[in-house]
Amino acid sequence: MSEADERPRRRQARGERRVAQLLHAAASVFCAVGYTASSTNAIAREAGVSPGTLYQFFPNKEAIAVELSAQLIKEMEAAHGRVFTSEIARLPLDRLIDEVTDPFIEFNTANPALLALIKGPDAPGRVTDDHGVLHDSLLEGVTELLAVRKPSLSRMERALIAEVSFAMFKTGLNLVMQHEDGEKDVYVRELKTMLHRYLAPYVGIGAVPAP
Structure with a gap:
């Protein structure tokens, strides 16, 4: 490959690294002060670049939030x-x-910016919409688990149990995220105990043999 062919590749690679740097900085700022109080200047400062450099890649704060949210949601979907x-x-x-719960607790612990964005009162509509799609997908996954584990449950029963379980998990996750280290472990245990006590009468506690 010639030097002329290599130059666009190097520019593209530098651009991808810069975008990753800016998204990482944005995540830190959103977590520290929330989406509403954050600014492109603060994000640029956190990234160690000038505002002009930031604007080469993102036109405004909303575009950064949308890109960051899309990236995090994609990673959560893979999990x-x-x-x-x-x-x-x-x-x-x-x-x-x-x-089921450990991967999501670990993901949100490692990526608190997603919850910070979602809970923001003026989060971009695209972020809210994408999160709604993710929510529905996760709820469907829980419903399918119930269908496999307890086929005798009606469709309405599965939907109700899945929705209540998911709401319990989200509430518990918010509490988990407010604590650190040993305290966080205590809240994780309480969250799992709550789910176990709720689900046990419906789906049993033992292993279910394959048909």
């Missing part, structure tokens, strides 16, 4: 595809809860 399986549905209930 949830690994947990909503028939094999996990048939595990003992305590292990099922571990397998």
Whole structure:
């Protein structure tokens, strides 16, 4: 490959690194002060670049939030595809809860910016819409787990149990995210205990044999 061919590739690679740098900085700023109080100047300062450099890649704060949210949601979708399986549905209930909740707790702990964006009162509409699609997808995954684990449940029963379970998890996750280290572990245990006590009468606690 000639030097002339290599130059566009190097420029593209530098651009991708700069975008990643700006998104990382934006995540830090959104977590620190929230979406509403953040600014492109603060994001540029956090990234160690000039505002002019930021504007070469993003026209405004909203565009940054939309790109960051889309990236995080894509990563979360990849994680949830690994947990909503028939094999996990048939595990003992305590292990099922571990397998389903742990990846999402770990993801949100590592990426608190997603919750910071979603909870912002003036989050961009695209962010809210994308999160709504993710919410529906996750809820469908929980419903499918229930269908595999307890086929005798009616469609309405599965939908109700899934919705209540998911609401309990989201509420518990907000509490988990407000604490650190050992305290966080205590809240995780309480969250799982709550889910276990709610689900056990409906789906049992033991492993479910494959048909």
